[in-house]
Amino acid sequence: MDTTLVIRAKDVHMEFPVKNGPSVVALERINLEVPKGQLTALIGPDGAGKTTFMRLLCGLLDKTSGELDVLGLDVEAHSQEVQNLLSYMPQKFGLYEDLSVAENMNLYADLHGIPMGERPERFQKLLEMTGLSEFTSRLAGKLSGGMKQKLGLACTLVRSPDLLILDEPTVGVDPLSRRELWAILKHLVHDEHLSVFVSTAYMDEAAMCEKVYIMNHGRFLGQGTPAELSAIASGRCFEVKPLPGVAMRVLQSFLLADSRITDAVPSNGAVRFITTEPNLEIAWLVKQGMTPVPVEERLEDSFMILLKDDEQELAASSLVIFADSETETAVEIEESQVPKSDTDMPQLDYLHLTGQTIADDAPIDIEVENLVKQFGDFTAVANTSFQVRQGEVFGLLGPNGAGKTTTFRMLCGLLPSTSGVLNVAGVNLRHARTQARANIGYVAQKFSLYDTLTVYENLRFFGGAYGLYGDALERRIYEIMDEFGLTDKKDEDTSQLPGGYKQRLSMAAGLIHCPKILFLDEPTSGIDPLARRNFWQQITRLSAQGTTIIITTHFMDEAEYCDRFMIQDKGRLLILGSPADIREQVQLPKADMNEIFIEIVERARDKGAM
Missing domain, CATH: 3.40.50.300 (P-loop containing nucleotide triphosphate hydrolases)
Known part of the structure; x- marks a missing residue:
């Protein structure tokens, strides 16, 4: 002993x-x-x-x-x-x-x-x-x-x-x-x-x-030790800032398409990536005016290297697919546009076409003005105002108990507001919630799936609930199963699926009726970095197709994927803007989003206590 x-x-x-x-x-x-x-x-x-x-x-x-x-x-x-x-x-x-x-x-x-x-x-x-x-x-x-x-x-x-x-x-x-x-x-x-x-x-x-x-x-x-494991990634970690007007999540997709890149993820206002070999130069980035800078390795880098090395990934399509080993679709880019070497560079026009910042004249899908929600004497949301434009990825962040879930439920038409203006997809939710819901897909924080039904049966149920039927429903079920890599799991009971597959099935159920707006309530809670990378590749594809995404998350690094995000606490809006705007507002240009989030919330609480 x-x-x-x-x-x-x-x-x-x-x-x-x-x-x-x-x-x-x-x-x-x-x-x-x-x-x-x-x-x-x-x-x-x-x-x-x-x-x-x-x-x-x-x-x-x-x-x-x-x-x-x-x-x-x-x-x-x-x-x-x-x-x-x-x-x-x-x-x-x-x-x-x-x-x-x-x-x-x-x-x-x-x-x-x-x-x-x-x-x-x-x-x-x-x-x-x-x-x-x-x-x-x-x-x-x-x-x-x-x-x-x-x-x-x-x-x-x-x-x-x-x-x-x-x-x-x-x-x-x-x-x-x-x-x-x-x-x-x-x-x-x-x-x-x-x-x-x-x-x-x-x-x-x-x-x-x-x-x-x-x-x-x-x-x-x-x-x-963390230091011993981190050393696996030594000499392989870099950061690069995207070109003006290009979303970090799109540059991430191009980096992941290069076979010499093990991993890429938005981080600290840039895209952090890991090369397959130490000190490997990715010249096509430099030729397009994006110069990678070496950065210190961390535990997550080595975790991704070991995981990717352990997974057998296959490309079995005429399209290049960014995905983990479990998924068969994510962001799809034409074969000719994907870099395979430094002499085969991606088309700059394509980057601008699909990855530009959401234009100021893009249609407004969500309009919130002086939104208030009270439960008796308790004010859960106080005079919140913001807009979300078509195709935008918009983050709704805050500490536990900040009122973001209440805000989220009002936006989805699941909870009536006390006062204020709330228009979703051109419909006033105070007067026509049922009409607005036809344009909304919703993935709840705790997967709203029926464990005793199979993957196919769940999709059939949700499709019917959204008004699809007959041959149109059947075609859509098989399209969405193929899109989210669920075809092989078609006849499995949902209760037997791993967490990553349940998340995918929830996404498929929320999108089966092709909604204009997708609401995601902490969809990555409890899932590992590899599954989260794949999830955000799916979001990038949906956004490029014009779907408006509203998301809540407790992984603050995911705020980097958003075009804009807001932070609220105790029902009040504290800050709103793009990741770059918010870094500038709090004057923390090199801080990670965890540090920025904590700084913003603590500043507001200290000010309120004075």
């Missing part, structure tokens, strides 16, 4: 039996050792096996073969003892929304047999640490997303565990709340010497851990 390790896995293998078919391999003979008293991260794409491994650690599943010790105990032989020593916070932590903060904590203390005499001191410490001391009587259902996550962590820690296991604890949480949660975790590790094993979709969070494991298809692709 090695008491210096909290987790030891040797050749751990896990298969799930499938009725009338071969077993599915979830974990393929993995090995790892996690030392005591440190913060360790597990990262990987959807379906990589992260949650399966965590459930094995907690004794909630039995492995197929191999050795697995947690806190010096064989998990399978001593599952109850292991569960008594650790605390586990799954992705969907079971808070009771009709109970108060204090009642939830007492309930979990009852479940763990915490004596009444020990609770006051323990609860006070947890409430102070999570910033919930002033909210003990508030119902859990009335808390913001970030506060719910902090309450979930407090309930998980009502007893003092030897090991804390967290499965994506910051999904759907804004940057301010994420910062607070990670400050708590670092305090627990460094001041209370707790061992924490955490999975996360955020690479900046993984970079704060002492050691990181990267997983894909049930195997470890790499492991080491």
